[in-house]
Amino acid sequence: MRRHETDHDIPWSLPIVVRRSKTAIARHIDVLEATARAVVTFLDDPRAQPGGEWNDAVAHWRDGAIRKVVRRGDGKKLDDARALGCVGVTFGGNDDFAPAEAFVFAPGPVEPLPHELKKLQVGGTEFPDEGETSVPAAEAVVTIELSPHLTLTTGKAAAQCGHAAQLAFEQMPEAVRQRWREADFSLRVITATTNSWAAGAQQVSVVDAGFTEVDGPTETVRARW
16 A cells, blocks of 8 residues: 555554534535644644654654545544544534534554544545535635546545645745744635646645545645645
């Protein structure tokens, strides 16, 4: 399962858990935006920075592929996982749908996982695809564009948006990063038009290795600031 020759022999991943409640479901788009925000909030957290308790794990993970695995949970199982320590973001919601909640944990080997994470499901991370982003373009420091040529499950799309947000965070100028930080990492996720995707003017491109849902190396999302 090594993604490329510089990946670790035992792959590491960034565990992400989204709340999926049977009684208070969130929208697909809100889950994508909450997850992307949660990833950069985690990376910016003092615990992930030099001297922080998560920094060694983040550095080791970042030396290989930026693999992310999205799981779903609710109730006691989610509470047990959160007790491990994580960064959470709640975002979105309207009169008909609950806000999305995403939690990012310190990276570690894909196996073995802590029991509290392993018992949460990777499958079934589909959320209702009801409506577009509620974030005005003027308020978003970063815009993430989904490929118009792909249809991804919520969990897969959330991971890809997390990749794009991370790469934007790492590659943008410090002044932009500070502005993004001060805006609570405001971002919006949209589906690109065929023409805008063909133009390729975005600053960040994510190419998925093709282990799940897509065949072979496939460009899935882009980002700009």
